[in-house]
Amino acid sequence: QVQLVESGGGLVQAGDSLRLSCAASGRTGRTYIMGWFRQAPGKEREFAAGISWGGGATLYADSVKGRFTISRNNALNTLYLQMNSLKPEDTAVYYCAASEYGDMFYARDISKYNYWGQGTQVTVSS
Secondary structure (H helix, E strand, O other): OOOEEEEEOOOEOOOOOOOEEEEEOOOOOOOOOOEEEEEEOOOOEEEEEEOOOOOOOEOOOOOOOOOOOEEOOOOOOOEEEEEEOOHHOOOOEEEEEEEEOOHHHHHHOOOOEEEEOOOEEEEEOO
């Protein structure tokens, strides 16, 4: 099993920045692609960003492209999401997820993620 714990959420104003972290523990050697998903009230959970095992490949949802940056430090078993120029529509619970798939073709597919964190709330006021 793999345990994921997010941190770094909070209440910010539009235009501000936040950095989310996700600490992984357990059998992390079985996880390859990692991603951030988000879920706004009344909406389905959606893909925000994904990253390959080595960090050389990343994917972003169109809604966050150019504003968010996903990165990972495998030595520290930590995933990050740097969020800049935040907008009120970015308000959501943000979830860290890990997949046993290695092909970035699957990075946007929520069903391909095996492990999930408990989520961290990000609220952006206008």
